Amino acid sequence: MLVIGLVLVYLVGWLTYKGMDPDEATSLFVGLTASGGVLASYYVLTRYPYSSRIWAVVFGDPLLSSRSDAVISMIVAILFMFFAYTTTREIVYIGADIEDARLSGLKVWLYDLALYTSIGIVVIVMINTVGFILEHVLILIPGLIAHYASKGVYRALTLSILIALFSFLAGLALAIGFDQSSSAMTGCLLVLEFGVVYFAGWYR
Template sequence: MDIFTEPFFVRALIGGILIGLTAPLMGVFLVLRRLSMIGDTLAHVSIAGVALGFLLGVYPIGMGLLFALLASFAIEKLRKAYKTYAELSIAIIMSGGVALATLLFTLGKGYNINVMSYFFGSIYTLDSSDLWVVFGVCILVLAVVALHFKELFLMFFDEEAAGVSGLPLKVYNIMITMLTALVISVSIKIVGALLVSALLTIPVACSLLAAKSFRHSVVLSVLISEIGVVAGLALAAWYDFAPGATIVLSLIVVLMVQLVWKTVRRA
């Protein structure tokens, strides 16, 4: 039990709780926009930024964040160019991100081990600077959602009505995509690029099975996300499992229990 009082575990817990709060907040809007896969796309682009950060000797998460922001602008641009096939924007940016990351791997094989930790997560290696970055992103996301909750609700449930009412749809779309990019870029060190989309989507999927309103869905998704993060970290500490994987699997267990319970009630 001593591990729960170790500084590295406390930092991991704080970082996990902060991401557990912000990821589902963005995930709710992504699911409503039918852009659930954007998490994987921005995560892979962030990895390319992390790789370049190691290559240039600058803060890897900062470079990953910059790449994710640039990718978010590119996605919005391509979504407008292919209005009928908006999902093409995700496929194109993901392909480019993977290709660029692979190219950067070959340019600096000496740092590949460090970069690989961002693929699978390394929450136990979070330091104070990482926590401050995560905290800053968390405050920004909470502030934006709190100040623009009604506008976002209207836009994502009826975009045409929101446009007619005078809402600047372009601004809000870019804002949500940019916030998502920020959340993903700071999440990859916690759960890894390969699992980051799980924090965006699985808590939302769980909440949609039980929520009675949009606001209820937002609250439930955050609550379920935090349960998954804390349970996953506890299991990882007790049994020496990979923390990113146990967090995601904990969320999947919650989803499976909900599905079984719903089936039993119907029967």
């Protein structure tokens, strides 16, 4: 699974490097993986008794994660935060002006490779632990909230991590208290947080 995931992420990076718009490459990637995932899930569900595992991968249930899953997730989280805080300035520089970054002697390809590799590993670990849906929610919405609520790259990065951590733990507590899906409660909480931040800035 790790190898397949990294190959797909590298494919997006290669298409972007060859000149394709990042949004178009990402859309192609999402369409390809979603369609392939549905086909694979249908094949497994109709031929093998693994429906509970498919359910966990798609919808997620952190309460069913093993201790080894938790340890792996913690190690990956620490390594990714170290990578993010040590390379954010260069990655933002590349994103803002890639030609100037190349002229300045920055090894753009190396930073791109490291970024795509780290994203691929984090996504695969998160899918295995919290499921496909919650993985998307925890990656996309905290960064969006931090974008509206803070100024500066490092402050936004720190805020997005704290928002994701708080929302996940709060969603887990609400799920236990109300006997609901932790993925749904975390997602609803993050959407509510985004609404508060967005409209607070709109009326400011």
